[in-house]
Amino acid sequence: MYNFNVKSLTGLALALPLVFGSPAEKRDFDVFNYINPLIGTVNGGMAKAVADVDNPDEKQGGFASDDSNITGFSHMHDDGTGGSPSLGNFPIFPHAGCPGDNVTNCHFTSDDRAIKRLNGSVQAKPGYFAVSLNTSINTEMTVTNHTALYRMTFPSNSTAAFKNNTYSPLILVDLIDLPQSITNGSIAVDPNTGRISGNGTFAPSFGVGTYNLNFCADFSGAEIRQTGTFQNNVPSPGTNNLTKAQAPAGAWTQFEAPDNNQILTRVGVSFISVAQACHNAETEIPDFGFEKVQTSAEDAWRTKLSVVEVDATGVDDNLQTVFWSGIYRSMISPQDYTGENYLWESDEPYYDSYYCIWDSFRSIHPLLTLLDPESQTLMVRSLIDIYRHEGKLPDCRMSLCKGFTQGGSNADIVLADSYLKGITAGVDWETAYEALISDAEDWSIEGRGGLQSWKSLGYIPIHDNDPDGTGLMTRSVSRTVEYAYDDFCIAQVAKGLGKTADAGKYLAQSNNWQHLYKGDQKSFVAGTTGHEGQTVDTGYTGFLQPKNLNGSWAYQDPAFCSPLLDFTSCYLNADGHETYEGSSWMYTFFVPQDMATLIRTLGGPSHFAARLSYLHTSSLLYIGDEQAFLPVFQFHYAGRPGLSAQFSHFYIPSQFNNTVSGIAGNDDSGAMGSFTTLAMMGLWPVSGQDVYLITPPYFAEVGVVSGQTGKRATIRNVNFDAAYENIYIQSATLDGSPYEKNWITHGFVAGWGGVGTDVGESRE
Known part of the structure; x- marks a missing residue:
């Protein structure tokens, strides 16, 4: 066993100690007390049940903690995708009764039935969500892999609560989804059992094509009174089938008053068929046992989370919640759809909801490799199998559909990262390498556009002549630097597989970022503190700039697409931008394959560190986009790891905290x-390298059990300061011996040795 230790001293700019190896002391606490699924619910397995709201800007994941109305409860969601909403198919909605005991007086469409929730009624934890409508109906939900179970409790004094309506609950199922994309919907209700089932064809939220989805809803707890369908806001009692229906449309079952005021609704879902959806529901939740299902879901989450232990002595509860909630959200996607892929026959796993690998390669997949390598292995195998049957690795994929490519072919980085970190079980790395080469050499929605220019010019030009691609002629700068890093990652795999010539070729192409570096390019920005209303020289020269096909320079303001200049002008479908969701200021730092050359190019270590600090403190950087993550820690390469620790604390908890706007x-x-x-x-x-940059953890001790070896690693923060005044590592030991690097490899982590660091007053 190895140990890694750090120590801290007292002073103005102080540091923490750090250790890897010896077991973290178990704390007697319930991890669920430190998980808040509602973090970030404003401004930002298959079955994921939650309430859906009607705010078009906030409903990507279904629920939002704003003042919007609840329109229903649906069974499948993706987490925090941004852009267009996804899934939210076949929502259910309860009425305690209809005015005048006449179903024509109930509200059926999502717009008409939308209703406020009772303030303070929302409860959320892993495996469970609950909310009360202002009709006093409380709806709880939990899930298995392919089935959602809802428990609806109606007010006992329904006559008073519902304005003298007859207490006769009605539950509807709507042929709709969050983006309202359904076509060719069909639905049927069995008048004897009340079962409602159906299907529809839907559009993905960030891709091409369509997907088919099916559902099967059963009820328990009350006798059936009548059934019917609806179109628009008009119900048809006794009409039990609709085919080729266009939304708004659906079906409903009305009940006699339940003896205990509760009705349970079980909804199975399947991409395969209605029969499969019913089978999923019947086998996963045969007896409608809500507590049993909830306990099983919670147990599954506790098992996933149990690989991490911390000594959180002195750490604020809110900060602990940020930590544990982050792990929880990191394990929600990609989602395991194995057995539900109707596109091809395969014995390999199938994962979906890659939103998008451009976002996830940087930290989600590396974290899963640390905490859940078994799942990461299955995802790698799934990516390779997608290549076998679709001809390309995805950069984004959702609902069995091909997604758009945002920049480079970033599955290359995921595969390289996994290869270098020993993800091998059942992985066909020769086929994986074939997929990498396919990405690097041609284009078909996925892969890379502009490859003729890439190969002949060494960069992607502005207004590129791309006879092979059909993508947008934008993002020339960001695509160039991303392609360069993708090629570096391919070179690492080629080297490992003994493909020497390829390794040399792609390693050489990884230097292509230099073709777009314009050494005399200055940057002027809108005045900040002390210079409001003025344009000021940042004092920094040399930025990535676009080039024309003929090699002449074009121009994009280095601050363009930053919070200081036209921040929202660089989304995928926008025109006239050569960087994607970020500025040239930021992308100029994206050379993780050759930081030594970049630092020399930008004036040496001191100038580089000052420039990187300016990026963080000038409002040029938006930490809410994933490309901003690595720059927080790139001070390591200039020999200033203490600044990486400083800026980590600069953003946490100011930008990431335990609030509904805490992302x-x-x-x-x-x-x-x-x-x-x-x-x-x-x-x-x-990501894409066997490198972890070391900073002091936010705890006295963090322990992780390796899913690859079963051994435990502990990072111990010696002389830990919970006030975070001491945040600079002063010294480190590895297994008791001095350790002088500011980085460590996965070999250490997978073997679960121990590192200790001594933190204290800055000596930089």
């Missing part, structure tokens, strides 16, 4: 959560 941007399927987790663990992975 800087949308969560991007857990990317923001993985950022906080890794930063607080003190291990920042440089």
Whole structure:
């Protein structure tokens, strides 16, 4: 066993101690007390049940903690995708009765039935969500892998609560989804059992094509009174089938008053068929036992989370909640759809909801490799199998559909990272390498566009002539630097597989970022403190700039697409931008494959560190986009790891905290959560390389059980200061011996040795 230790001293700029290896002391606490699924619910397995709201800007994951109305409860969601909403198919909605005991007086469409929730009624934890509508109906939900179970408790004094309505609950199922994309919907209700089932064809939220989804809803707890369908806001009692229905449409079952005021609704879902959806429900939840299902879901989450232990002595509860909630959100996506892929026959696993690998390669997949390598292995195998049957690795994929490519072919980085860190079980690395080469050499929605220019010019030009691609002629600068790093990652795999010629070729192409570096380019920005209303020279020269096909320079303001200049002008479908969701100021730092050359190019270590600090303190950087993560820690390469620790604390908890607005941007399927987790663990992975940059953890001790070896690693923060005044590592030991590097490899982590660091007053 190895130990890694750090020590801290007292002073103005102080540091923490750090240790890897010996077991963390178990604390007697319930981890669920430190998980808040509602973090970030404003501004930002298959079955994921939650309430859906009607705010078009906030409903990507279904629920939002704003003042919007609840329109229903649906069974499948993606986490924090940004952009267009996804899934939310076939929502259910309860009425305690209809005015005048006439179903024509009930509200059926999502707009008409939308209703406020009771303030303070929301409860959320792993495996459970509950909310009360202002009709006093309380709805609880829990899930298995393919089935959602709802428990609806109606007010006992329904006559008073519902304005003298007859207490006769009605539960509807709507043929709709969150983006309202359904076509060719069909639905049927069995008048004898009340079962409602159906299907529809839907559009993905960030891709091309369509997908088919099916559902099967059963009820328990009350006798059936009548059934019917609805179109628009008009119900048709006794009409029990609709085919080729266009929303708004659906079906409903009305009940006699339940004896205990509760009705349970079980909804199975399947991409395969209605029969499979019913089978999923019947086998996963045969007896409608809500507590049993909830306990099982909670147990599954506790098992996933049990690989991490911390000594949180002195750490504020809110900060602990940021940490554990980050782990929780990091494990929600990608989602295991194995057995539900109707596109091809395969014995390999199938994972979906990659939103998007451009977002997730930086920290989600490296974190899973640390905490859940078994799942990461299955995801790698799934990516390879997608290549076998679709001809390309995805950069984004959702609901069995091909997603758009945002920049480079970033599955290359995920595969390289996994290869270098020993992800091998059942992985066909020769086929994986074939997929990497396919990405590097041609284009078909996925892969890379502009490859003729890439190969002949060594960069992607502005207004590129791309005869092979159909993508947008934008993002020339950001695509160039991303392609360069993708090629570096391919070179690492080629080297490992003994493909020497390829390794040399792609390593050489990884230097192509230099073709867009314009050494005399200055940057002027809108005046900040003390210079409001003025334009000021940043004092920094040399930035990435676009080039024309003929090699002449084009121009994009280095601050363009930053919070200081036209921040929202660089989304995927916008015109006239050569960087993607960020500025040239930020992208000029993206050379993780050759930081030594970049630092020399930007004036040496001191000038580099000052420039990187300016990026963080000038409002040029938006931490809510994933490309901003690595710059927090790139001070390591200039010999200033203390500044990496400083800026980690600069953003946590100011931008990432235990509030409903406690995520800087949308969560991007857990990317923001993985950022906080890794930063607080003190291990920042440089994805695509066997490198973790070391900073002091936010705890006295963090222990992790390796899913690869079963051994335990502990990072111990010697002389830990819970006030975080001591945040600079002064010294480190590895297994009791002095350790002088500011980084460590996965070999140490997988073998679960121990590192200790001594933190104290800055000596930089």
